[in-house]
Amino acid sequence: MSWTDERIEKLTKMWEGGSTASQIADELGGVSRNAVIGKAHRLGLKARPSPVKPNEKTEAPATPAAKPAKAATETPRAEATPRPAPAPAPSRPAPVAAAPAAPAAAAGTPAPAAPTPRIVSVGPGGFLRQGPGDQQAPIPPAPPRRLVPAKPSAEIADKTSLLDLNDRICRWPMGHPGEPDFHFCGEKVNPGFPYCVEHCGRAYQAQLPRGARRPPPPLPFGGPRVR
DNA sequence: CCCTGATTCGC
């Protein structure tokens, strides 16, 4: 099999859509997982959370006279690749990674995060003793009731943008990421789910065994546009 | 063991 334009396009879409190399491979057929990964790299679209990558360590020269010789021998390959926070990578069944239902954690709160080395003692039974003045401080700041400035522009007034997502509205993607009119469903959710009733039907389907897997029917990405 | 993506290197 060769990399035709169609196959490359499909590979690109699926890769960016968050499909795994294996999925892409047996979706395309005739290629191995390695082939897909190799091609993806050659296409220059490798940036994706790898389970094996997070190796970013600044060598602390605690012992400067350690091994300069070895370091000189090291092949100066392209290292120290900063990993820019990628857009939320959707997992397989759900097209959009469930955004945390706590927007305050992401945006609002500065978060004291003071790792105060406080001394505690352990009482009988294993509970932690606290001094009188040791009340834990994580007082959840009262979330502002409503300071949403309403829709400023009529332009996007009826579109549900990423910023409009909350846990009450359907976050099913409409259109394709990157497109100017990409938005989210915005319907009232099926209570307890991240999507509206209709899209729950799309998002949650019985997972077939690997062998019996068929071309993914629910396809928020790639393939013909559904809207 | 299964999975994952990354990298290498002979072709």
Next chain:
DNA sequence: GCGAATCAGG
């Protein structure tokens, strides 16, 4: 350019 072999973490 391609992808099997290999590596390495989950």
